[in-house]
Each structure stands twice: as C-alpha cells, then as structure tokens.
Amino acid sequence: MPRTGPGTAAKRTLVWLGALTALLAILLGAGTQWGSASWSPRLALDLEGGTQMILAPRVQGGSEITAEQLDQAVEIIRQRVDGSGVSEAEINTQSGRNVIVSLPGTPDAETRDLIQASAQMEFRPVLAGGPGQAPAAETPTPEDQLPNAPGEPQDASDPNWITAELYSEFETTDCLDPATLEPAVEAAPADQPMIACEPDTQGKYILGPVEVPGTDITTATYGLQRSSTGQALNTWAVNIEFNAEGTQTFREVTERLYAIGQGDPRNQFAIVLDGRIVSAPTTNAVIPDGRPSISGNFTEQSAAALAEQLKYGALPISFEIQSEQQISATLGADQLRLGLIAGLIGLALVAVYSMFQYRLLGLVTIISLLVAGVLTYLAICILGWTENYRLSLAGVAGLIVAIGQTADSFIVYFERIRDELRDGRNLVAAVESGWRRAKRTVLASKAVNLLAALVLYFVAVGNVRGFAFTLGLTAIADLIVVFLFTHPVMRLLAGTRFFGGGHPWSGMSSDTLNKIPLYRGAGQVREPGRPAAVAATRTRNKGASAEAERRLTIAERKRAEQEKTLAGRTGSSKKETNE
C-alpha cells in the first residue's frame, strides 16, 4: 500500500469524517447530559399518538394574513390552550399561512371550541369592584339589601346597570376558581353589563357595556414613560393608538370617567380579552388625541405582554379547522414499527442487489449507507433538541426513499471507475480520474435533489414538509459521505492487492470489465490459464460483433485486431486446458 499520495490523503479525509461524526455525537451527548436532548428522535403525533389540528387563521374582512399577524395568532392560541390546562401542547406555524396545534390525547369539546374562537377585545367602563376581591363573598348581601336599579341607565357608566340579580351574581362569582378563569368561548353581549375577573390582581369587577371595540386600536407599543418635558422616566408604560372612530369615542369616554373623579371605581375602565380583564387602569386625564398611555407597576416584560395583548384587539382573528387527526399511541407505535420494518427490508434489498452487482465493492455501498444513516440519525436527534424537529411518518418515508437516491451516488461513482478501467487504466488511476468525473455529476444531481427538497419545504403544507425535510437532510448526508467516506475508502482499497489486483470478487476485476491495457510492457497483463471474457463474448455475440466491426474507426479496428490476437492466444490456451 502506498505510504504517500492518495493513500495518506484518503486517511486524512477519513479522520475528518470521524471527527465530524464524533463532534455531532458529543454535541448530542452533551445535550442529553445538560439539556433536553435525547438519543432517540422526537416523534410527531402520527407516530406518538395524540391530536393534531391544522388551523387556518381568518382575518375579518378577508384580507391576507401577514407574518406578524400569524405570530400573534400563535400567541393567542398558546394562551388559550395553556389557560385551558392542557399541558405539553405544541403550537407552530406552517408555510406562513397555517397554525398547527398538537395536543397529547384527545381534547374535549370545550378546548376545541376555545381554540377556534376568535379573539374578542373590548373596552368597558368599570361599574363596581376592584382588585383583591376575587373570592366569592362569604356572607352574601341579604336579598332585601341588594341594590335595585331605580331607572334606565343613561350612559355606560351609570350605576343603574347594576340590578339585584347582577349584583348577587357578582358576589357569588369566585375568581379563584380555574373554571371561571378559563377564556370565554363566546363573547358576552356588547350592549349588556358583565362580570369579569382580572387574574393578575385577583380582581373582580362589574363592567358596563362595550364602549370601544378592540378593532378600533391601530397599534400598541411599550416604552419608558416620558415626563411632560419629554425626558425619559424610569417607569414603563404601554402606549395605545386608536383609529379615528376610536379616538372620537375614547375622548368622550375619558371625559366622562375623568369627571367622576379618582377614588371611585367608576373612574376606571377595563380592557377585556376573551372575557378576562387584562388591565383596568384609572383615568388621569381626558385623552383627546386617541393616544392614551397606560402606566403603573409595569416591568419591561409585563408592559411588553400588555402591548402584545392590545395588538390582538386590533386583530380579530378567528380560526377554521382545516384538518384534524386523532391517533392513539398504540396506532402511532404500530405505524413507526411498520415504517422501520419497511426501511430495513428496503435496505436489505439494496444491500443484496449491490452485492450482486458490485461483489465485495457492494460492501462499500452498504457501509457508506450506514455511515450516511448514522449522520442523518444524529442530525435528526440534534435538530429535535435544538429546533424541535419531530419525525413524522412522512419523514420516515422520506428516509426510506432516500436509501435509493443515496446509493445512486455510489453507483454513479463505481460505474465511472469501471469506465476508466475499460479504457485500460489501472485501478489507482481509474479511481482518481473516475472520481474527477463522478464528482461533477454527483454535485449537479444532488443540487437538483436539494433544490426540490427546499422548494417543497418552503412551499408545501401539511405532511409534505416532514418529507421534504428528511429528503434534503439525506441529500446533504449523502454528499458528506461520498466525499469524506466512499471516495477515500476507494482510494485505500485501490492500493490493496485484492482490489488493485482485480480479484474476480472485487467487483473491479479487469477481466470481467474487458480491460484493454494502454501499456503492455514486460509485466504480465493477463494471467495465463484464465479465459478472457473477450473470447467468451466474441463467440456469444457473433452477429453483434460483426455489426460493431463494420462501424469501427481505424483506431478502433487496430485495437480490435490486437484484441483478436490476444483472444486467440488465450483461446488456444483454454483449449489446451480443456483437453
């Protein structure tokens, strides 16, 4: 085996591959040790069992949804699902148009309705109540002492809204009960008062009818509060901007509330989202320009959260269930098992076929496939950890289909080497020049594969993504393997006696490949006693060879003549041995 040249370069390349694999393994190992990584891939719902809903957000007015709106939609659903007490739910967006909700088990009807409902934000004036009044009153006010509304309410802040019935309901409502705190599926009637809880302050309120709908908000931001001279203060504030209509109504509301005066709960207004109060600020001034600013005990985080929630108000998104799939855990496990069996059968068939075609060289194919498999497996595990990638049944199918496409890189390479051998090169030279040609082909064809995977991944919806992902991943793994493993291994093997000497079992045997050496010096070219394939084929395909001979060029004819003499020689020696 040569100590310098292709051999050492090949060994160096293999070391690089080893280092790459080790690096991935160490990364994953560290992830399992200190992070949430696992040595097995994370599974999608169709393999793990559970419910998957694909939701299409619908914006009122039918306009197209923007990326920002979609992110908000995800946020809305996440809060609703978390609020309904389902744990381990996963919510993702897909293709910039759909929201995918994956839940373990089967969600109840209420959770489903909740997920679909559109967000309702509204501004209502406070009629009674305040923070810290969450628990149900221990001693409800006796019936005869309940407030009775003497007249028809004149405006939204009128205490006449509070009827005896409403007040007793207010007293018995328990804002500490998780059931009460669940987001409302249906919005309370806009022209009626309502009872609402404020989970953050354990508050309980009676609210007047809706005065400003959330759709009147243009946008909401947060930032450090500014003093009247424009200097930044050290407190956080949330800034709302209303549209023209909202500005008009909000000015009227603040004029009325401000006049009521501080200290009265009716000075407050409540921002209600899905039936829960997200904030109930007091009115410190009349807001004529439609740009109110809410300040208080905000941290940067809570200010950001409120600003986000106010933005939902500007965005009444509803969700339509596009598809829903429920798969039990046992069925999921079954699908995975059968998918893996299919993969193993496929792999075994490919292995048998390549052994049949390429003899021991087929082993190189099989080992290359295994190396590609290990790299892909590590990548899937790592992506499951860092990117939350989950392997679905379509993904498994992608992996199985990829076996064939990966093996093809080796086939292209081996066939090129054979072509070079047929031109009369020795194996070491054939591997080098065959590689130069095969490399181009492999790169160009894999580029097509990757392009297809990328386009599918970014354009397609549903299952297609998981499939495209594994297809792309394996194309990359294939490139790594053919460059860093298959080629260096071929270089090393070319230097061995078994392959370089063209053993009949090597798959690169010079005789079966009809090799015609370019240079025939003193060294023996064909071992005596072994019948050359040339002779055999000549007799078998007489018609074909005659036809071919007619077509030959001068150079080819000359070569054919040389061949014939050679064939004759081996042919006669064959006869001798037969006798």
Next chain:
Amino acid sequence: MSRTSFATFGNELYTGKRSYPFLAKRKLWFVIAAVAVLAALIIPVVKGGFNLGIDFRGGSEFTVSATDNTDTSIGEDAVTQVVSGAVPRVTNIATNTVRIQTEQLSDNETLEVRDNLVAGYGVDADQVASSFVGPTWGEDVSRQALIGLGVFVVLAAILMGIYFRTWKMSLAAMVALLVVMVVTAGLYSLSNFEVTPSAIIGFLTILSYALYDTVVVFDKIRENTAGITDSTKRTFAEQVNLAVNQTLVRSINTSVVAILPVASILFIGAFLLGAGTLQDLSLALFIGIILGTLGTLFIAAPLYAQLRINEPELRKQAERVQQRRELEAAPA
C-alpha cells in the same frame, strides 16, 4: 442475467459494440409519448376526474385497526345509528383494518360513532383513530403543490441551464419531466387510485427523481459531446446515443436500487398498514420512478439531440464524419 454477462453487457454498451437505438427511433418514442400524454389528458375528462381522497372532499374518517371482525355493515350501522340518512363509505383497506368515511360530523356525533365502532367491532378505544378534514384543506394542499411545481421547474431549469451552459438541455429535461408528470396523473385517473395529499407528496418527489436521473445522463452526454466539432469519429447524434447506452447500466441499477425501498414501503403499506401516508406516497413514487427513468432515456436525451442536430456547426460536423466514413469504406 448472470453476473458476468451483466458486466459484459456493460462493457459492450461502453465500447458501443452493443447499442440500442434510443436516438435513431426517436420519432417513434415521441409519437408514443404524445399518444400517452394525450390519453392522460383525455382519460380524466372521460372518467370525470380523479378519485379524490377525503382530504379533497372534506368529511370525517375513522380507522379501526387490529380488529378480527372486518364486517363492513358494522361500520355502516355505527354511522347510520347516529346520523340517519348518512351514506358512509366503509372499506376493508388492509388485513384487520376497516376504514369508515362519511360526511362531516359534529363533535358529539364523532364521539358517538367512535363509541359505536368500539362496541361494534369489539376493540379497545385505542384502536379507533378518527380524523376530520375541512372542505378547503385539499384545495390548499393542491394549490401549494402546484405553486411548488412551478417554482421548482423554473429554478431547476435555470440551474441546469447554468450547469450545462445550454438552455436546450433544460428544455429537453423539462419536456420529459412534464410528460412523466402528466402520464403519472393519467395513470392515477385510469386506475382509480385515490388521490390524497400523501400521493401528491409522492408526485412532487417524482420531480426530484426524474430530473436527478436526467442530470446524470446529461452529464455523460456533455462529456461525450465536448469538443465534438473537432472530431470526425462520431456524429453528434451518435455520441449522444453512445452516452445514453454507456449510462444504461447505471440507469438500470439506479432505478432498481430506488425501486427496492419504495416497493418495500408499498408492500408493507398494502398488506400490513393499510391505505395511508406510506402506501399513497410509495405508489406515486413507484410509478414515477419507472416513468422517470424511461422519460430520460426515451424522451429527454433524444429530444436534446433533436434540438441540436440542425445547428449549422453540427451539420457540418456530421457531413465531415460522413465523408471520412465514405473514404474509409472505399477499398484501401
């Protein structure tokens, strides 16, 4: 075919001793392709479209797995007891697996039908899977798939144009690709195979495979025809034909190797798992891989030659080859 003869086959193809007339008979292939495409376009019209899966129709679906009793009437009753007048489609899709499809049910109805199925087939609740699809979902999938198709074809054509430095290869490859796609679609309509989103994934993967195959063969053509104008050994058409023949062993090996895993999924899908992601996907791929390989050999390569054969330079070169041959044919 034994091992030695297969290698010999490869040898003979390489030297040109054995040669299949992929180019010489190109008119025949083109006519066959045109007829196939025409048929593929007419069949869906005559048959009234495709057998669309539930994802395109919208509705509710239940799958009962691992049941010993596959009597379809139980499934029908389970639905009609809940929704009288419903017309459920109950099929025995694989060994011990029954699938019930019906119009869209409400949540409560879905739960009731589930309970009925669990009781009727005597299985655990675990063994009944249910799904529901809105009527617009399938449209969504197919629209996105069409966009994907368009984007991919344009990008791939550009990529190939840059790599091979000729738009004629891109054009030939794309025509072959379209033929493969249309004929595959026609076969789906003809055989009444169900069109599901998974089948569409398979369909899109054919794109990748068919073009991949073409690129490999075209790369050999590029190599063989480089510097063709300075050579009088073979005409352009002969070189192209030689390239196709030289890569024939690879084409055969590749398609066999690609088909084997797909066939194993198809087998598992058809006999053990029942219709679903795996089977739909592999069926489309199975048809597509075969057609894709044929498309490269019989359409893409001959079409490329056809597109270039009349270029003035190549005509002159063909004349020179002819002259040289005539000279040689004269007795020395």
